Amino acid sequence: MLRLLIVDDEPDIADGLYTLLQERFPIEFELYKAYSGKSALEWLRRGKFDIVMTDIRMPVLSGLELHKHIRRLWPRCKVVFLTGHSEFDYVYEAIHYDNTSYLLKTEGHEKILDTIGKLAEDIAGEQQIEGLMGKAMQQMEQTLPLLQNELLSELLYDESFDRHSKFNQFEELGILLDPKRPVLLMMAKMIGLDSGSRQAGKAQLHAGMKVIEEQYGYSHLHMKYIFVDKETMVWFIQPSASHLNEPIEHSALWSDTRLAVREYAENAEAAFQLSFHISLFFLLDRSPCEWDDIADRWAMLEHEYHRQSGDRNGVVQVExxxxxxxxxxxxxxxxxxxxYxxxxxxxxxxxxxxxxxAEPMRMESVYSALSLVFLRHIHRFNLQERLSVRIDLSVLMQPAADQVNLASYMDYYYRLAMTIFEMQQQDQAERRDRTIDLVKGYIHNHLGEDLSLVRLSEIVQWNPSYLSRAFKKVTGTNVLTYIHEAKLKEAMRMLLQPDLKIHEISAALGFISPPHFTRFFKKASGYTPQDYRSLEER
Known part of the structure; x- marks a missing residue:
């Protein structure tokens, strides 16, 4: 459901547009209205809007001033200015922005409805991922370094490695590394990044590394570096495919590669110290590894870095x-x-x-590591009492030597994990149901007040979109339909009280006018309020 805000400092106009759009688009839009630019801005600061239809000339905050706020807060929001012929020059500059158009106030209701309908279609088209692919491909070249960095960073922590998938991704992103061949890792830490006499920004460091690659790199090596964090870099290194065709033994090939990489690192260290007053401390992996093992080797390099003591500079080959x-x-x-x-x-x-x-295991190491993980989780979330009625927790405290059957031991911990996940799902469902009950109660107790999705989401401190989906999942109906059904039921009850006037019932249920209430009631029940009252009195 799209969200549309109507803004006009004349309440009759705003109310009329609200009624017009609600009758034509009862399901497509969640409608809001504001009687001033300032009130509209308050709505915009509370959540995203897809379309804003606004008057131009308003006191305090004009439509054009409001337009600037919209562009800043929700740049993809469609803005429709309602203008008179005499105001066209006034609005001419604003409509040059994307997603901005105008309607003459003299063009009539059908033109307004047609314009809003087309905007809804445009938004639906923009939300289709296929429609965005063209723009994404055009922007790919600009974002290529970031995408390369993201993909290679994932490999440092990813448990799974799909060679075929990564080969395609490497090819798409122009990464000159082969996921079918071993790779050598090298890590570098920048020492004195913030305390040196001269602080370098990330752009400067990237530019410096580019110069170093061009000046000290080797044509027979593919070396791709990324920044893992503010002070850490890692290189992925392979001999080029052409170099593999030369008659040289595998061990000698990688020995020569490590020698060349050490020289590269020493030159990089000297250049960084001279240019940026930053020391580089390199850790070179002991040998190449398969891509499946990168995460393990990276963890070992980090572990080795923290074990180093004394002056951290130069190039150290990890053993x-x-x-x-x-x-x-x-x-x-x-x-x-x-x-997880x-x-x-x-x-x-x-x-x-x-x-x-599926991996080879050493019983004592596996038991100690897994026991620590589960005990830590149970203590952190205070699960011992709840878990103990579902599964025997004494196994956690038994010595490793007692766990003679590795298969049954692994099965126990898997069952324990699944039990924890089941409890989490139950807790989540219970919290969701309680929240939806709170929303339903609020609706029934405040039928005459603001029941917009924004307001309801503020009550329970949920994202509006998430609340909308959760409400539909729990109740089987959307929020707006539920509100309408609640108002209809309460209206029927109130109509049975002869001392209540129609306009009083309309106001009590939050309708903008008695005619609006009458149209709503007849559409929902098939009777006008007066006919329904007369029918029940017989």
């Missing part, structure tokens, strides 16, 4: 044994399970668990 690598890998994966549990990501947990089970 670690398989036990260290395994423990780092295990802690990273189990920490990820903890994140905390965020209620059951599907992601399920997928990561399947991959985890």
């Amino acid at each position: 670690f044994d398989e036990t260290e690598l395994y423990l780092t890998k295990m802690l990273r994966k189990t920490d990820l399970f903890g994140e 549990l905390a965020n209620g990501q059951a599907e992601a947990f399920d997928s990561a668990w399947d991959r985890f089970k």
Whole structure:
């Protein structure tokens, strides 16, 4: 449902347009009205609007001044100015903006309805992703470095690696790396980034790295660097495809590659120190790895950085044994399970668990790591009492040596995770149902007041779109229909009280005028209010 705001300092005009649009578009629009530019601005600051229809000449805040606020707050909002012939020159400059048009007040109701209908169609078209693809492709070249950085950053923490998918993505983004061949990682930390005599911005650092690549890079190497955070860079390094065709052994090839990379790093360190007064501390992985193992190797490089002491500068080739690598890998994966549990990501947990089970395991390390994750989660969210009636928690405290059957042990922790996710879903559903009940109660107790989706979302502190979807899911009907049904039921009850006048009932239920109430009642019940009252009195 689209949201449309009508703005006019003459209430009769605003009310008339409101009634006109409500009768023609009872489902398509959620309508709002404001009797001043200032009131309209208050609405705009409370939430997004798709269309604003506004008068031009209004005291305090004119339509053109309001238009500037709309462009700043909701730049995709369609604005329709209602203007007279004498005001056209006044509005001429504003209609040069995108999403801005005008209507002459003399053009009549059908022209207004036709214009609003076409704007609704335009918005629906813009919301189709296919319609945005052309613009996105045009902007791709400008955003290419950001997209490359994002894709490669994901690989440092991603558990899954689809070679075919990544090959296509690399090709689309112009990344000259081959996901089918091993890759060598190198990490660099910038030391003294904020405390040096000269602070460099990110754009300057990127420009400096570009110069360094051109000056000290090697034609037989593909080296792609990204910024992981403010002070951390990482390089993905491969020999070029043409270099692979030369008659050289695999071990010698990578040995030569590491030698060239060390020289590159030493030159980069000297250039950064000279140009930016920033020291670079490099950690070069001990050997190339498959892309599936990048996240583990990256975690090991970070772990190794924190273990380093003394002066951190120069280039260090990381040496670690398989036990260290395994423990780092295990802690990273189990920490990820903890994140999935905390965020209620059951599907992601399920997928990561399947991959985890398929790997070789060392019983004691696995047990310790998983026990810590689950105990930490249970303590953090105070779940012990609720969980203990569903599953035996004593297993968590048993020594690793007692867990002789790895398969049953893994099955226990999987069942424990699924139990936690089930409880989270139940809690979420209960919170949602309580909130919807609160909204329904508010509607019934405030039928004559502001019952806009914006107001209801403020009451429960939910996003309007989320509230709309949740309300429909719980009740089977949308918010506006529920409000109309509640008003109709209350109107019927009030009409049975002969001492209440029609205009009193209309005002009590929040209708802008008795004629508007009469049209609403007849459309919903098939009778006018007076006919319904007469029928019930027989």
